[in-house]
Amino acid sequence: xxxxxxxxxxxxxxxxxxxxxxxxxxxxxxxxxxxxxxxxxxxxxxxxxxxxxxxxxxxxxxxxxxxxxxxxxxxxxxxxxxxxxxxxxxxxxxxxxxxxxxxxxxxxxxxxxxxxxxxxxxxxxxxxxxxxxxxxxxxxxxxxxxxxxxxxxxxxxxxxxxxxxxxxxxxxxxxxxxxxxxxxxxxxxxxxxxxxxxxxxxxxxxxxxx
Amino acid sequence: xxxxxxxxxxxxxxxxxxxxxxxxxxxxxxxxxxxxxxxxxxxxxxxxxxxxxxxxxxxxxxxxxxxxxxxxxxxxxxxxxxxxxxxxxxxxxxxxxxxxxxxxxxxxxxxxxxxxxxxxxxxxxxxxxxxxxxxxxxxxxxxxxxxxxxxxxxxxxxxxxxxxxxxxxxxxxxxxxxxxxxxxxxxxxxxxxxxxxxxxxxxxxxxxxx
Numbered sequence: 001x002x003x004x005x006x007x008x009x010x011x012x013x014x015x016x017x018x019x020x021x022x023x024x025x026x027x028x029x030x031x032x033x034x035x036x037x038x039x040x041x042x043x044x045x046x047x048x049x050x051x052x053x054x055x056x057x058x059x060x061x062x063x064x065x066x067x068x069x070x071x072x073x074x075x076x077x078x079x080x081x082x083x084x085x086x087x088x089x090x091x092x093x094x095x096x097x098x099x100x101x102x103x104x105x106x107x108x109x110x111x112x113x114x115x116x117x118x119x120x121x122x123x124x125x126x127x128x129x130x131x132x133x134x135x136x137x138x139x140x141x142x143x144x145x146x147x148x149x150x151x152x153x154x155x156x157x158x159x160x161x162x163x164x165x166x167x168x169x170x171x172x173x174x175x176x177x178x179x180x181x182x183x184x185x186x187x188x189x190x191x192x193x194x195x196x197x198x199x200x201x202x203x204x205x206x207x208x209x210x
Numbered sequence: 211x212x213x214x215x216x217x218x219x220x221x222x223x224x225x226x227x228x229x230x231x232x233x234x235x236x237x238x239x240x241x242x243x244x245x246x247x248x249x250x251x252x253x254x255x256x257x258x259x260x261x262x263x264x265x266x267x268x269x270x271x272x273x274x275x276x277x278x279x280x281x282x283x284x285x286x287x288x289x290x291x292x293x294x295x296x297x298x299x300x301x302x303x304x305x306x307x308x309x310x311x312x313x314x315x316x317x318x319x320x321x322x323x324x325x326x327x328x329x330x331x332x333x334x335x336x337x338x339x340x341x342x343x344x345x346x347x348x349x350x351x352x353x354x355x356x357x358x359x360x361x362x363x364x365x366x367x368x369x370x371x372x373x374x375x376x377x378x379x380x381x382x383x384x385x386x387x388x389x390x391x392x393x394x395x396x397x398x399x400x401x402x403x404x405x406x407x408x409x410x411x412x413x414x415x416x417x418x419x420x
Contacts, residue, residue: 045258048251075417100344109337126336127319133343134310168414171407196406197381203413204378207285 010042014062017052021061028060075206080166081159083202084180084192089114092121092145096137099144100129110177112190113148119187120156120179122148156181156188167199220252224272227262231271238270285416288373293412294390294402299324302331302355306347309354310339320387322400323358329397330366330389332358366391366398377409 006014009032016031017023025043029036043060046052052060088106090099092113099111103126113122124144132147133139155173157166159180166178180192216224219242226241227233235253239246253270256262262270298316300309302323309321313336323332334354342357343349365383367376369390376388390402 041258045255048255076419097344100340104341126340130310130336130340130343131314133340134307134349139344164414164418167410168418171411171414196410199410199413200377200406201381203409204374204381208374208378209286 006046007042010046013039013042013046014051017060018062021052022055022059023061024059076162076164078163078202079159080157080161080163080180080194081192083163083198083205084159084194085198087112087179087190087193089118089190090124090144091116092148093143095140096129096132096142096144096147097139099124100133100139103129108177108193110193110195111144112179112193113144114190117186118189119184120151120154120181120190121145122150123154123175123177123179124148125176151188154179157194158182159192163194163199163202166194170194170196170199216256217252220256223249223252223256224261227270228272231262232265232269233271234269286372286374288412289369290367290371290373290376290390290404291369291402293373293408293415294369294404295408297322297389297400297403299328299400300334300354301326302358303353305350306339306342306352306354306357307349309334310343310349313339318387318403320403320405321354322389322403323354324400327396328399329394330361330364330391330400331355332360333364333385333387333389334358335386361398364389367404368392369402373404373409373412376404380404380406380409 012032013028016028025039026036028043029039032039043052047054047060050063053063054060088102088108089112090102092115103109103111109126111124112120113124115121122145124147128147128149132142137147155169155175155178157169157178157180169178170176177193177195179190180194181188182191222242223238226238235249236246239249242249253262257264257270260273263273264270298312298318299322300312302325313319313321319336321334322330323334325331332355334357338357338359342352347357365379365385365388367379367388367390379388380386387403387405389400390404391398392401
């Protein structure tokens with residue numbers, strides 16, 4: 001995909017054809033107080049670029065391609081792998097208190113919980129920990145598997161999933177972090193994590209001008 | 211800004227000019243085993259679209275405009291106002307416990323703290339609350355102003371700031387939420403909030419195909 005910048009006149013032509021198409025080249029020229037000959041290069045580029053289509057004896061009509069539609073094509077090819085982070089995991093038997101300490105030490109808002117075979121069994125968020133800490137849970141003795149969200153209620157993704165699809169899952173499920181997993185014979189191994197921070201970073205990296 | 215899709219042949223021409231430019235139309239035609247006449251419409255559209263430039267007696271050269279550069283122009287015009295959320299505020303004298311309850315009731319990860327005149331004095335994150343709740347703070351009696359991040363150490367933005375700039379601030383400052391403020395005579399009034407969720411939603415809304 002490539003992008004071009006249209007001239008003001010070309011933008012005006014698109015507007016006219018959007019409103020009044022199908023419309024002949026002559027009528028477009030009339031509306032702009034120009035000759036048909038003057039407009040010829042503009043109409044040629046708009047047709048070749050795919051904004052307009054022309055039918056003999058009918059005139060020009062608008063194809064409906066918007067820049068946002070076409071622009072999304074390139075963003076829709078980015079894999080989650082390009083913007084992932086390292087996952088932070090804890091064993092299901094560690095105490096809530098130790099898990100909270102791990103969150104602070106590693107500076108993450110979500111921990112992935114694994115069993116003794118290092119397979120994913122749950123997800124623990126800062127919100128889960130805060131709820132437990134203002135409740136009546138004994139933080140030092142209760143293991144994380146009591147308060148975590150557990151399989152199969154966990155949203156996961158694979159490293160070749162599209163970034164845009166994972167971003168949509170984060171929004172739909174109202175979660176902060178999704179583990180990137182690899183299927184093993186006995187379950188899922190956690191190999192990465194994608195958070196709203198990763199999506200925000202991708203947004204800045206892709207679009208921020210220097 | 212508008213986008214177009216170039217044909218394979220047009221992409222090839224760009225590659226040749228990138229590598230070997232400045233190069234005459236005839237030489238490009240030679241490289242593609244085509245006649246100059248066949249190439250004329252392609253060279254015309256590439257020049258009009260701004261990918262190539264032509265100088266008499268010199269030939270065609272590549273202008274260096276990439277699709278990503280041009281693409282970022284439209285994203286760089288979006289204001290933060292288009293993707294903001296409603297702010298949730300608490301008075302600086304409420305207890306940490308009550309603030310945590312507000313976080314759960316309103317389902318937000320960050321509260322903005324205001325004084326009796328409703329002016330911004332601090333920010334309270336889920337992380338601040340979690341730290342306090344595993345520490346020795348008496349959650350029911352300690353007011354939030356003791357543990358909040360306070361002015362002037364707060365990152366704020368205005369409603370006509372660019373979304374991309376606010377996204378960059380979220381990443382740079384490693385924070386989850388930024389208040390949108392309005393300047394008053396005596397201080398700042400909070401009129402909105404922007405979080406990594408808002409940026410993720412913007413990313414999905416802008417680029418997700420149906």
